[in-house]
Amino acid sequence: QKEVEQNSGPLSVPEGAIASLNCTYSDRGSQSFFWYRQYSGKSPELIMSIYSNGDKEDGRFTAQLNKASQYVSLLIRDSQPSDSATYLCAVNNGGSEKLVFGKGTKLTVNP
Amino acid sequence: NAGVTQTPKFQVLKTGQSMTLQCAQDMNHNSMYWYRQDPGMGLRLIYYSASEGTTDKGEVPNGYNVSRLNKREFSLRLESAAPSQTSVYFCASSTGTLYGYTFGSGTRLTVV
Numbered sequence: 001q002k003e004v005e006q007n008s009g010p011l012s013v014p015e016g017a018i019a020s021l022n023c024t025y026s027d028r029g030s031q032s033f034f035w036y037r038q039y040s041g042k043s044p045e046l047i048m049s050i051y052s053n054g055d056k057e058d059g060r061f062t063a064q065l066n067k068a069s070q071y072v073s074l075l076i077r078d079s080q081p082s083d084s085a086t087y088l089c090a091v092n093n094g095g096s097e098k099l100v101f102g103k104g105t106k107l108t109v110n111p
Numbered sequence: 112n113a114g115v116t117q118t119p120k121f122q123v124l125k126t127g128q129s130m131t132l133q134c135a136q137d138m139n140h141n142s143m144y145w146y147r148q149d150p151g152m153g154l155r156l157i158y159y160s161a162s163e164g165t166t167d168k169g170e171v172p173n174g175y176n177v178s179r180l181n182k183r184e185f186s187l188r189l190e191s192a193a194p195s196q197t198s199v200y201f202c203a204s205s206t207g208t209l210y211g212y213t214f215g216s217g218t219r220l221t222v223v
Contacts, residue, residue: 034211043201043214044154051209088154090211097142097161097205098169099212103153 002027004091006102014110019076021105023089026070031095033065035074036088038104044088048074079109113137117202117215124192124222132187132218134202142205143185144169144212145177147198154201160185192222 003026013019021035032051036044050056050063050072062075072091076083089102115136124130136143145157146169156169160179174196176188185204189196199219203212 032208032211036211043217044212046211046213049209049211092208095208097208098144098156098159100156101146101154103151 002030002091002093002100004089004100004102006087006089006105008103008105010106010108012108012110013079015079015081017079017109019079019083019107019109021074021076021087021089021107023072023074023091023102024070025072025089025091025100027091027094027100028067028070029094030091032092033063033072034090034099035061035063035072036090036101037083038086038088040085076107079107081109081111083107084109115202115204115213115215117200117218119218120216121219122221124189124220126193126222128192129188129190130192131189132200132202132220133184134186134215135184136202136204136213137183138204138206138213139182140204140206140213141182143179144203144205145175145185145187146201146203147171148201148217149198157187157200192220194222196220197222 035048038044048063064073086104088104090099144159146154158177202215
């Protein structure tokens with residue numbers, strides 16, 4: 001079973017700070033990488049996808065991918081209390097559409 | 112546009128009872144999935160269907176069966192529920208490797 005590892009957290013940051021979430025994966029054949037946000041009691045919601053090495057920015061979110069190091073990260077700038085949630089890293093299994101999920105990192109943004 | 116619809120949202124079963132979780136998507140996606148989510152264990156794949164008429168086992172298939180009734184619908188059946196199947200169940204669908212999944216709202220199942 002291919003593995004995806006995330007810092008278990010919880011991660012606590014003050015409002016306005018940068019939150020940094022990290023993820024490593026074991027399958028070198030993985031091609032697609034995703035970050036999902038899951039509020040308590042809700043379903044996961046896709047917030048970022050990245051396929052190529054480097055950075056991808058979308059508003060306050062930046063995803064970073066380093067395939068050589070098998071490492072994916074998510075930066076949240078100007079963190080808001082509404083960003084408080086569990087963030088799931090997901091990686092496709094080989095070349096398939098199936099995703100393997102990390103166990104998630106719980107983020108709390110303190111006002 | 113409803114996306115992925117799961118029913119029921121909540122269910123309590125007695126050990127040994129059976130039930131079917133329903134999932135339907137209206138996005139014309141080929142692939143559909145059933146995951147379970149448990150505290151400390153993350154999302155684990157139970158079964159998936161890459162296209163209408165095909166199903167395959169995931170990481171934790173024991174105690175479950177699935178049916179891909181048509182392109183829209185993918186059901187998950189528990190034939191004889193056990194307390195270990197107490198979990199939150201998510202259905203998801205996807206189209207291609209670049210787009211990730213769209214999840215349903217989940218079914219919270221308790222087996223007593």
